[in-house]
Amino acid sequence: MNKVAVVTGSGAGLGKGIALQLAKDGFKVVLQDINQDTLKSTEEEFKNDGYEVTSIAGDVSKRDSHTEFVKAAVDHFGQLDVYVNNAGIDIVAPFIETTEEQMNKIFAINVNGVMFGTQAAARQFMDQGTKGKVLNACSIAGHESYEMLGAYSATKHAVKSLTHSASKEFAKENITVNAYCPGVAKTEMWDRIDAEMVRYNDDMEPGDAFEEFSSAISLGRYQEPQDVANLVSFLASDQADYITGQAIVTDGGLVYR
Numbered sequence: 001m002n003k004v005a006v007v008t009g010s011g012a013g014l015g016k017g018i019a020l021q022l023a024k025d026g027f028k029v030v031l032q033d034i035n036q037d038t039l040k041s042t043e044e045e046f047k048n049d050g051y052e053v054t055s056i057a058g059d060v061s062k063r064d065s066h067t068e069f070v071k072a073a074v075d076h077f078g079q080l081d082v083y084v085n086n087a088g089i090d091i092v093a094p095f096i097e098t099t100e101e102q103m104n105k106i107f108a109i110n111v112n113g114v115m116f117g118t119q120a121a122a123r124q125f126m127d128q129g130t131k132g133k134v135l136n137a138c139s140i141a142g143h144e145s146y147e148m149l150g151a152y153s154a155t156k157h158a159v160k161s162l163t164h165s166a167s168k169e170f171a172k173e174n175i176t177v178n179a180y181c182p183g184v185a186k187t188e189m190w191d192r193i194d195a196e197m198v199r200y201n202d203d204m205e206p207g208d209a210f211e212e213f214s215s216a217i218s219l220g221r222y223q224e225p226q227d228v229a230n231l232v233s234f235l236a237s238d239q240a241d242y243i244t245g246q247a248i249v250t251d252g253g254l255v256y257r
């Protein structure tokens with residue numbers, strides 16, 4: 001296979017797991033992250049394991065950055081086939097205390113980042129005259145709205161909506177746009193969410209918030225990055241050519257939609 005994927009926020013966490021699976025599937029992968037240290041160490045790790053990857057640092061909230069990420073794919077590997085808008089941040093705060101700065105930051109990264117990434121990828125697919133796939137990180141919080149995660153949940157609902165609109169506009173170009181919606185995965189994001197939820201609640205000990213969320217999972221275990229990567233791998237493959245505009249939940253049975 002000679003396909004090329006960009007995965008934003010792939011220096012660590014779910015993005016790293018997704019990038020690794022796509023590399024195993026035969027994709028040439030452009031790793032991307034705002035954190036240059038994890039980005040470089042992940043690139044080195046992947047290269048040592050024999051995968052064809054390159055990397056580019058940058059901030060997904062900036063529109064021009066995505067043009068650079070796409071250019072990196074084309075310059076290094078000659079084309080673009082799949083663009084994974086994975087990077088995202090969390091904010092844990094009571095509704096009444098959520099600040100203007102927090103709202104602007106989380107919407108800039110989680111929502112504007114997905115908008116700009118989708119635009120840049122679609123432009124490249126149209127220039128190439130090929131089909132293409134955009135995959136967006138949504139969440140169970142894009143289907144359900146959580147206490148203390150009001151701003152975060154709103155961004156993920158927005159990602160779902162952008163996924164729907166983009167899929168309708170780009171269908172005639174043979175570009176599909178879908179979202180993957182993880183549940184409770186033990187990445188640094190959940191370490192931060194747990195720490196913040198515990199900080200706001202005197203009755204909680206470290207680990208309690210994560211335990212409370214994950215104990216409700218029907219399949220009886222929290223999510224591993226590989227669980228998310230498996231769904232993304234399928235959605236990135238030709239087998240998913242007839243799927244578009246969907247926000248598919250992978251959560252072990254937690255939110256039923």
Ligand SMILES: NC(=O)C1=CN([C@@H]2O[C@H](COP(=O)(O)OP(=O)(O)OC[C@H]3O[C@@H](n4cnc5c(N)ncnc54)[C@H](O)[C@@H]3O)[C@@H](O)[C@H]2O)C=CC1
Pocket residue numbers: 008009010011012013014015032033034035038058059060061086087088089109137138139140141181182183184185186187188189190
């Ligand atoms: N961990 C979980 O349980 C869930 C995660 N998600 C979503 O999955 C995606 C990945 O989450 P995790 O891996 O858990 O998060 P994480 O916080 O563990 O990793 C996110 C990565 O994105 C990078 N990043 C952050 N801001 C960036 C920016 N402005 N530009 C470029 N890169 C940036 C970080 O440096 C980090 O490497 C996010 O969109 C998140 O909202 C959705 C549902 C559940």
Ligand SMILES: CC(=O)C(C)=O
Pocket residue numbers: 090139140141146149182183184185189190193
């Ligand atoms: C981090 C996240 O999306 C949740 C609600 O688990």
